[in-house]
Amino acid sequence: MPADGYDDNDSPDAQEPSASAIFAQIMRQAAAKAAPRRVRRPAPNFEESPSLEPEVEPPQIRRVRPRLAVPRPRSGSFASGFLGTIFVVVISTALVATLLMFFVDPEFLNPLVVQGLQLDREDIVNSSLPTPAQTPVWMQRIGIISGHRGRDSGAICDDEYGNVLLREVDINFAVAQRVVVRLQARNYAVDMLDEVDPRLENYRAAALVSIHSNTCYDFGEYVSGYIAAISEARPQTGIDAFLRECISINYGARVPLRRSFTLTEDLTNYHVWRRIHPLTPGMILEMGYMLADQAVLTEDPDLLADAITAGILCFMENANGVPGTVASGASPGYIVPILATPTPVYLR
Ligand SMILES: [Zn+2]
Incomplete structure (x- = not known):
């Protein structure tokens, strides 16, 4: 010690x-x-003491000595x-x-710190769900452009006093939003896009459909029908053409209008074709003329939406796209056009 x-x-x-x-x-x-410091000293060493009897005095002396000594x-x-x-x-x-x-x-x-410490709720859910295959998100994505929305009114019908009676943008939107709802019901990821939507820049999706209505101009003769068009830069037997034919044949089967082949620069050189990703199939549909076909365009938007949706499903389920999920046994409800074999250009 x-x-x-x-x-x-x-x-x-x-x-x-x-x-x-x-x-x-x-x-x-x-x-x-x-x-005041009081140092305890051990008992005196009896081993050093020559005598066996311990002396009484030395401990008392020893106890005083440390008290006087300066503590080092x-x-x-x-x-x-x-x-x-x-x-x-x-x-x-x-x-x-x-x-x-x-x-x-x-x-x-x-x-940001809290976010870093927490697991995203969706991540947990997704990681626990079995995924049959790693499907790119864009392969299940469908873009629907509601023609002229967010930019202008499009074509208009007016009376002799200049009062606007009908706007193309309203016809298009009534149909486009119904198409979106129908596709979402099939579990597709659908983007409702404006005419000049910023998302269109390099837009990547399995299909892009732009919904328009044709002019209300009075040509002095009966001008009627719907028009389906793709970019002039795309091959006529490619995936875009298959999308065009799917829409066209199913639209014509349900809507009481004839197909018109009056292609204009507005359709084949549509501004959207220059913005989207080169591998996104795109088509533009003029649903009908606002003068001669006005009743068809305005009286039953559900019919028009059903027709366009059938065309999109035709494409998605037959052009190497990813089918939506719907109750088994349900009829696909569309016609598949007979066309030169579509050449899928999806990157794997
Ligand atoms: Zn238009």
Whole structure:
């Protein structure tokens, strides 16, 4: 046992003093500094004494002597005390910080930090669902452009006083939103797009269909019918042509209008063709003329939407697209055009 009795709590095999032992040591030091130091000395060595009988006097003398002696500074105790203080401060800080964490409002934290700490709910759901195949999202995506929406009114019908009676943009939107609803019911991812939608830039989807109505201009003769067109830059037997024919044949089968082949620059050089991704099949449909075919265009938008939806399903389920999910046994409800074999250009 050391003379100053500092390490009397240590077990022989302990390599490092415990925090409580260090704390007790520090408290003892502080008490020793505050109060007049009283050094306990061990009992006199009887082995050194020649006689077997212990003397009474020497212990009393020895007890006085240390009291008079100037306490020598102990360098070792100063260093260990300093380190112990640091240790206790660090432990206390950690404890207080941990306790305070329970009172911190989560809103106070940086949202990015919180986001990084949390698993997205969708990620958890998706990771637990079995996926039959890794299907690119764009292969299930269908873009529907509601013609002129967000840009202008399109064609208009007016009376002799200039009052607007009918706007193309309204006809198109009534049909387009119904098509979107029908496709979504089949679990396709559908984008309702404006005429100059920023998403059209390099737009990637399994199919893009732009829905329009033709002019209300009075040509002086009977001008009627629907027109289906693709970009003039696309091959006439390619995937775009198959999309065009799917829409056209199914539209003509349901809507009481004849197909017109009056292609104009507006259709074959449509501004959208220059913006979308080169591998996105696209077609534009003029549903009918707003003068001669006005009743068809305005009286039953559900019929027009059903016809266009059938055409899109024809394409999605027969042109290497990904079929939507629908109750088994349900009739596809569309006609597949006989066309030169569509050449799928999807990248695998
Ligand atoms: Zn238009």
